[in-house]
Amino acid sequence: MTDSTQSDPTKSVVIERTFDAPIQLVWDMWTDADHFAAWYGPMGARIPVAKMDVTVGGKRHVCMEMDTPNGAMQMWFVGEYLEVSPTTRLVYTESMGDADGNVMSAADMGMPEGMPTTTEIIVELTDNNGTTDMVMTHVGVPADSPGAQGWNMALDKLAARLADA
Secondary structure, eight states, X not given: OOEEEOOOTTTEEEEEEEESSXXXXXXXXXXXXXXXXXXXXXXXXXXXXXXXXXXXXXXXXXXXXEEETTEEEEEEEEEEEEEEETTTEEEEEEEEEOTTSOBOOTTTTTOOTTOOOEEEEEEEEEEETTEEEEEEEEETSOTTSHXXXXXXXXXXXXXXXXXXX
């Protein structure tokens, strides 16, 4: 597996990886709720809820749960699939949400009004003679943010899941 992270730190996280797995399996890891729940999130995160209607216009509703010194903390994410090109390209939005699937406002998150609250994830996959090259771009998350670190941990978990498949 190779890994490189490059981007304009004010705009987006871009992570490139090569997985020793066929493209269909990597695609399934992104689009099947059970597979996605098994690897998504940083180390220590659990995904007790992953509802994913992977069709253009389909909705996503994902809960990430982590243990903290004060007990379990849940973060909800909601979004919509904008592009679904099986095995090669997946584009969806992501916003902080609540357990009912409502998008949180900037004020709800303690951010100044007018701050963007929706980001976009682009996953591009290329078959490379039995391995799969992936470029994952999270537009709206700075490359030097904790979100970038979380993505790298999640993709490490994805690589381990693919190795066990």
